[in-house]
Amino acid sequence: MKKALIVAGLLSISSSAFASSDLSKFYILGGVSDIEESDSDESRTGFNIILGGEVTDNVALETAFYRADIDEKVYGVNVDASVSAITVAPVIYFDLNENFTLLGKAGVAYGFSEAKGCSMGYCASESDNETAFTYGAGLQLNYEKFALRFSYDKYSGDYYDFNVMSASVGARF
Template identity: 30%
Template sequence: MKKMLVILGFISISHSVFAEDYGFYAGLNIGIGKADFNTPNGLDKSRSLVSGLVLGYKLNQYFGVEGQYTGIGKVTDNVSGSAKADALSLSAIGYLPVNEEFNLYGKLGVAATKSTVSSSLSPMNDASRTSVTYGFGGQYNLNKDIGMRLGWDHYNAAVDMSSGNKHNINANVVSVGVVYNF
């Protein structure tokens, strides 16, 4: 019985220490990016596997800031042309603790995107765009150091047209990832 009380006491102490664990974290994610983009030759593939890196700082149990570099999608047309975009973002992140192991989160920030277009998609050209980004998800903390995430993020990208106009693109990314708390 005493051993059981000691074990329960240790678990209780470790959970309270875990709940106050704030600071820097870094992570990796992998997911599916889907760009809302049509090519002149028709789409063959509008979803692609994407990956990214996350670096953040949790100020307290409710707020933090997060930087992320991620792919946001690649489309391929029927004649083998392609357009691909990546994003670098900085967001405020708000956490809603459900219990000591699980948080819901929401993000709002700014993202700089860079689109790369293959030469076979003429009259489209590479372009950059800076705009608002947002997302939400959930994080399950396996222990005080490692958490698993499932999230959705929205980005805006663009391609330049030879006519001088920009064609704006919406992109959505659904990803799973792992974060490590320092």
């Protein structure tokens, strides 16, 4: 319950920052993510959606959603699973020149997973969730109102420990 209140509080702060910011400083990105568990060599391809609002010229507040679905056979059992995360983090930008920007961020992530397996008519399911620390870095190419971002994010908690590599495109409004 305490974790849910923390996430709800951060989301409300995030939405307040977006509401009070100039709409010309609002942006949205979407793209492809490679999500890998830190203790495994396996990775899954998923997607991401990022909403951001600039607070100053070099600081923004972002809310992001990441998801990867898994559909495979493990030891003869058909397994359908998904791993998702919702994040809220301040982002600091360092302009290298007019077109290239380095970025760094640190914040909180709410991760959740669901899995269902069926074999010979018997099915079982499980779900889990956790609030965790997240941090990341990236390089963004800016062209007029458009952006291409390559980023690395780390989600580290008691149960979840993921590395996420992403390529995203978007626009500033």
